[in-house]
Amino acid sequence: xxxxxxxxxxxxxxxILFVTxxxxxxxxxxxxxxxxxxxxxxxxxTVRHIDLLQDTSGVAxxxxxxxxxxxxxxxxxxxxxxxxxxxxxxxxxxxLANLQSPETx
Amino acid sequence: xxxxxxxSDAWALLDGRPPIDAxxxxxxxxxxxxxxxxxxxxxxxxxxxxxxxxxxxxxLEPDPRAALDQVRHLNxxxxxxxxxxxLTGKQTRSDGxxxxxxxxxxxxxxTVLVLATELVGRRLNRRFRVxxxxxxxxxxxxxxxxxxxxxxxxxxxxxxxxxxxxxxxxRIGMGILRLDRILGGGIYRGSTVLVSGAPGTAKTTLGVSxxxxxxxxxxxxxxxxxxxxxxxIVRNAASIGLRLxxxxxxxxxxxxxxxxxxxxxxxxxxxxxxxIDAFQxxxxxxxxVSALLKAASADSAYMTTERILDETRARGITTLLTSLIDxxxxxxxxxxxxxxxxxxxxxxxxxxxxGGERNRALSIVKSRGxxxxxxxxxxxxxxxxxxxxxxxxxxxxxxxxxxxxxxxxEVAERHRRQYVERAQRQRDLERxxxxxRLRMEEAQSEAERLTEVLERERQGNAETKHNxxxxxxxIQRRRAADGPTTGKDRGTE
Numbered sequence: 001x002x003x004x005x006x007x008x009x010x011x012x013x014x015x016i017l018f019v020t021x022x023x024x025x026x027x028x029x030x031x032x033x034x035x036x037x038x039x040x041x042x043x044x045x046t047v048r049h050i051d052l053l054q055d056t057s058g059v060a061x062x063x064x065x066x067x068x069x070x071x072x073x074x075x076x077x078x079x080x081x082x083x084x085x086x087x088x089x090x091x092x093x094x095x096l097a098n099l100q101s102p103e104t105x
Numbered sequence: 106x107x108x109x110x111x112x113s114d115a116w117a118l119l120d121g122r123p124p125i126d127a128x129x130x131x132x133x134x135x136x137x138x139x140x141x142x143x144x145x146x147x148x149x150x151x152x153x154x155x156x157x158x159x160x161x162x163x164x165l166e167p168d169p170r171a172a173l174d175q176v177r178h179l180n181x182x183x184x185x186x187x188x189x190x191x192l193t194g195k196q197t198r199s200d201g202x203x204x205x206x207x208x209x210x211x212x213x214x215x216t217v218l219v220l221a222t223e224l225v226g227r228r229l230n231r232r233f234r235v236x237x238x239x240x241x242x243x244x245x246x247x248x249x250x251x252x253x254x255x256x257x258x259x260x261x262x263x264x265x266x267x268x269x270x271x272x273x274x275x276r277i278g279m280g281i282l283r284l285d286r287i288l289g290g291g292i293y294r295g296s297t298v299l300v301s302g303a304p305g306t307a308k309t310t311l312g313v314s315x316x317x318x319x320x321x322x323x324x325x326x327x328x329x330x331x332x333x334x335x336x337x338i339v340r341n342a343a344s345i346g347l348r349l350x351x352x353x354x355x356x357x358x359x360x361x362x363x364x365x366x367x368x369x370x371x372x373x374x375x376x377x378x379x380x381i382d383a384f385q386x387x388x389x390x391x392x393x394v395s396a397l398l399k400a401a402s403a404d405s406a407y408m409t410t411e412r413i414l415d416e417t418r419a420r421g422i423t424t425l426l427t428s429l430i431d432x433x434x435x436x437x438x439x440x441x442x443x444x445x446x447x448x449x450x451x452x453x454x455x456x457x458x459x460g461g462e463r464n465r466a467l468s469i470v471k472s473r474g475x476x477x478x479x480x481x482x483x484x485x486x487x488x489x490x491x492x493x494x495x496x497x498x499x500x501x502x503x504x505x506x507x508x509x510x511x512x513x514x515e516v517a518e519r520h521r522r523q524y525v526e527r528a529q530r531q532r533d534l535e536r537x538x539x540x541x542r543l544r545m546e547e548a549q550s551e552a553e554r555l556t557e558v559l560e561r562e563r564q565g566n567a568e569t570k571h572n573x574x575x576x577x578x579x580i581q582r583r584r585a586a587d588g589p590t591t592g593k594d595r596g597t598e
Contacts, residue, residue: 020136028131052137059141065121066162067137070130081124083165087131095128 014046014099018062018069021053025085029068032086036096045099072099117145122161129165135175139182151187154179160194177213215239220250226401228369233259249371249404260375261412270295270421277423279311280318280347283493284452287469287478292450295421296473297414299445301428302454307465307484307491308427309333311452312390313342313349314491315425320352324387327380328360331396335360346490359384370402370409377413381420389417393427414447449473454484457505464505467493483509 017033019026030049037045050058058064062071062079070082072095082095110116121138138156146152156179163172176192183190194210196219211217217237223230233250235243244262251258276291279298285291292298300311309332316326330338338360339349352358361380363373381389391413397406410426417424426448445451451470456463465484469477482493483505497504497512504512 018137020134020140023134023136025132025134032131052140056141056144059121059137060119063119063121065119065138065156066123066133066135066165068133069137079124081127083123083127083129083133084131084167085133088129088167091128091130095130 014044014072016048016050016058016062016071016073018050018052018058018064018067018071020067021051023067026051026068028085028087029070032089032092033070036086036089036092040096045096070095121156122158123165127165129167132166132168132171135162135179139179142188143186146186146188151189153189153191154183155191155193157193158195159192163194173209173213176210180214211237221247228401230369230371230402249369249402251369251371251375253372253375258371258375260371260378269419273421277322278318279425280314280321281311281491281493283482284467287480287482287493288450288472289475289477292423292472293474294423295418296423296449297418297447298423298425298450298452299428299448300425300452300454301430301445303430303456306454306456307486308454309338309392310342310345310347310486310491311454312392312425312427313338313347316358316388316390317342317347317349317352319388319423320355320357324357325384326352326358326388326390327384327386328358328390328392329377329380330360330362330392331365332393334362344488345486346488359386365396365399368400370397370400370404370406373397373400374409374412378416381416381422386422389422389424391424391426393429395428411447445470450475457483459504460506460508462506462508464509466496466505 015033017029019029033047037047052058052064052067064071066083068083068085070086070092071079073079080095080098082092084091086092110118119138119141142154146154159176163175166172166175179192180190182188192210192214214237216235216239219234219236221232221234223232231250231252232247234247235245248259248261251260273294273296275294276285276289277294278285278291279288298315300308302308309330312328316328319326328335328338333341339353342349349358349360353360359380363376365373368376377391394410394413397409400406402409414424414426428445448471450472453468453470455466455468457466458464465486466481467484468481469479481496483496485492485494494505494509497509497516
């Protein structure tokens with residue numbers, strides 16, 4: 001992973017991961033998320049990365065004071081957020097599983 | 106306040122509230138908001154970073170120590186950039202009914218301000234305390250905090266800022282000549298007078314009289330009434346000849362009404378403080394100050410009264426307080442407001458019932474720095490104003506009202522009779538003296554006459570004696586001429 005924002009993953013972005021450069025928590029979050037997504041093997045799931053050190057607009061736009069933070073914006077426009085370096089595997093799996101249910105998608 | 110913030114370019118508001126269903130998976134930090142803050146505060150050379158309700162976010166941190174580390178990181182980050190950091194967060198209750206997400210945070214910050222709320226008399230009381238202010242002297246007491254349309258106030262901390270006015274030697278009148286006389290010439294300017302009594306004893310009347318006298322001297326008077334509306338005060342005063350309207354129209358008298366029960370004691374204090382600041386009165390009337398007891402407060406209303414008086418004394422404002430007495434202890438004359446110890450002068454009003462009448466009595470309980478009368482007077486209210494009358498002691502009772510008037514008439518009649526009798530006795534004496542003098546003159550004349558008679562008698566006796574002697578000599582001569590002589594030319598008898 002590099003420090004650039006990943007905006008090249010297409011228009012069907014489901015998830016946004018807010019990080020702050022190469023801080024240890026950010027690095028861990030990227031790695032943990034990549035592993036989890038790979039395990040799910042759902043090609044409909046796309047991830048966009050926003051580095052707040054490079055682009056602070058995400059703080060105002062999404063109210064992201066804490067990082068790392070994984071966001072999914074529901075169809076209704078309501079966000080659901082999982083803070084942290086995503087090191088708690090069961091919590092991350094629960095979050096990703098909820099994305100696939102019709103109620104929360 | 107809100108519009109001023111909205112219109113200002115010097116601040117930015119960001120909504121960083123976590124969604125309701127937000128969760129955490131591992132540790133996180135606040136570097137995102139710091140990046141934003143650095144971007145916005147860049148070039149300002151300082152500024153404020155305010156994170157309101159930071160506990161909401163940090164409560165998601167699974168490790169409490171990591172949450173504290175975030176606060177420390179925030180603090181260090183701001184200090185390095187000369188940015189003032191203000192964090193707000195909830196504190197747990199002593200019973201543990203609320204979670205404490207920032208336990209221990211006070212040890213790492215230089216200043217900790219504790220806000221609390223308490224329901225008193227079903228009214229919300231806000232409290233403020235400086236729990237920590239590293240390197241600075243500060244008040245450690247918990248203080249009331251009031252929030253109103255004008256912002257946040259710490260009423261009692263502001264009260265001590267006024268410079269103290271020196272004690273005055275000038276005496277001023279209270280609008281009742283005889284009352285001023287028995288006070289030794291009036292009350293001292295800048296002093297505090299307490300007028301206590303049961304309902305209806307004319308406390309307000311004395312307050313109005315005091316206010317009117319001050320306005321007549323050209324002084325500014327602020328009259329604060331808790332029991333009555335201002336127009337009723339004006340109307341009722343006019344019924345006893347005290348016309349307030351001209352003083353109001355001239356701008357010298359301002360009457361403000363407040364409902365005691367409708368605000369916290371601290372809110373009353375702030376309002377009074379504001380009115381004093383705005384009107385700059387020479388004299389103040391609070392009628393009655395005991396009404397503050399009806400207002401809810403976690404603090405004592407007595408302390409509020411004391412703080413008000415501290416303020417008026419410091420500013421040199423002559424203050425008259427009226428207060429209800431504690432009817433449960435009428436014999437002690439204790440006031441509900443407990444203001445008697447604070448006042449320089451204390452005028453007690455009471456009812457005296459005698460002969461089927463209820464009359465008002467006035468006495469001076471104390472007047473610091475004055476040789477005042479200790480006599481009870483009757484307070485008279487009439488269409489021509491307020492006055493005092495002497496009372497008559499009748500055995501153990503004090504006569505007032507009709508009994509006093511009857512006694513006055515009896516005394517006057519007694520005095521009249523005594524005068525008439527004395528005048529008659531005087532005239533009798535003068536007549537007797539005149540008669541005596543006449544008798545003396547007659548006696549003198551008689552004495553003179555008798556003296557003359559005596560003199561004549563004496564002269565008559567002398568003449569008789571002389572004549573007798575001459576007669577004897579004549580006889581002897583004649584005898585000698587008729588008989589033989591034994592001598593040369595006379596014979597022996």
